[in-house]
Amino acid sequence: MPFIEENYSIKKGRENTAVTGFSMGGGESLFIGFTRPDLFSYVGAVCPAPGLVEIPGSPMHPGQIEESELSVTDGSEPKLVYITYSDSDGVVGEFHESYCKLLDDNGVEYTKKVLHGTGHDHTSVKPHLYDYFQVVFKG
Secondary structure (H helix, E strand, O other): OHHHHHHOOOOOOHHHOEEEEEOHHHHHHHHHHHHOOOOOOEEEEEOOOOOOOOOOOOOOOOOOOOHHHOOOOOOOOOOEEEEEEEOOOOOOOOOHHHHHHHHHHOOOOOEEEEEOOOOOOHHHHHHHHHHHHHHOOOO
C-alpha cells in the first residue's frame, strides 16, 4: 500500500480501499479484510479455498484464525463482503459454503453469487471481478 500511495494518485482511507482474491487468494482476502478492518471497507472472495479456519478432523489445516474472528463488532464492519463461487468447482468443492455459514453464524452481512457451469479458473474469476467492480466504492 505504501508503494501504491507513493507512486499513484489515489484516494486514501479504508472507505476507498478494497481487497479481493481467487482460490487461496480468496481465503486470504477474507483473512485480510477481517483482520485489518481499519484498512479495507470492501472484501471479495472468488472460489475461496479452505484454510482460513480450522478444518475439523484435519491436522494439516489448523486454520489461521478462529471461527469467531470472521466478524467485526467494533463498528468497522466492511461495507461489502462479496463471495462468488461455482456450483461445479472441482477443486475446492463446496467448502465455500462453510465460509457463508460462518458469516451467517457471526451475523455478518454479505452478498453471495453462485455461478453455474464455471470452474475453478478464469471462468469464475471474470464474472466475479466484473460484478465486484460494479459495486465497490458505491456506498
